[in-house]
Amino acid sequence: MDNADNLFNPSLAAALMKLDPEDGEQISEYFKTHALLTREKALLQASVDVSRLDLRIGRILNVRRHQLAETMSIQEVDVGENAPRMVVVSKLGGKTNLEELQGSLAVLLCNVKACKVRSVVSQARLLCCSSSDDCIELLAPPTGSAPGDRVTFLNYPGDPDRELQSKQKVWELLQPDLLVDCKGVANYKGCGFEVKGKGLCRAPSLTNCTIR
Incomplete structure (x- = not known):
């Protein structure tokens, strides 16, 4: 002591x-x-800063509604690895036309611990913009992005954790500072979500909202 x-x-x-x-x-x-x-x-x-998050661009290959939960959807996403990752998303399934998501690019948190959600193992977290539970859309990568591209932050150059430890609650500590500004740009404490050489990630239509 x-x-x-x-x-x-x-x-x-x-x-x-x-x-x-x-x-x-x-x-x-x-x-x-x-x-x-x-x-x-x-x-x-x-x-704890945003450099500990392994954020990558992914392409949604397939999407379907979760059989056990109407408000959940299951995405098969290419994040530049040998095999696609399965991602379970809550609420998005009830607020979005799922057919429109197929083939689109998205931003994923890839170093979360895989967990089972209603009998389906989810291997990443799909980042969404939200102004309310009734207004949700995927965070959009810049034009020219490709699966596997890293999302980085100019002021936070550290390397991401191999896997986020649930006890440290890294995501929970960082999430309140992940925001979309008045111009629709995704940022962490004012520092933009950047894909080097390609631009910044944005909300398709929302402004002044949270990222989750």
Whole structure:
């Protein structure tokens, strides 16, 4: 607890002991632990930026509605690998003409841990723009993009994680800062989603909305 001692004012510990000699030490230890955990959380958040996300361009080869959920759809997506990835998307199935998605390009988060969604294993996350649950559209890559192209950020040059660890909640920490601006450009803290040499990713029609 040496680190916690540096974060906890000794005079406060002494005051607790004076007020409650029996339980003061236990209360003091509680606050020391809380102070240390709070600092560790702050340090973790400071080390998390968008470069840890493996964002790639993918082409939707096939799309169908999920048999077990009307609001879900299943996409087979080419992200420049030997085999396509299966992606399960919630809500998009009930808000979009799925036939229009086939053959289109999209932006995918590829280093999420594969998970089963209603009996189907989802191997990536399809990024969507949303102003509400009733208004959802796919984030659009720039013209000339190809499956496997990386989406990068000028101010955040780090390498992505091999696989995002669920305990670290990297996506959950970053997602609130993934936005579409007033010009329809996708950005993280004002830094655009860029495919080098090809341009910026955009929302097809939405502005001032979230990316999820």
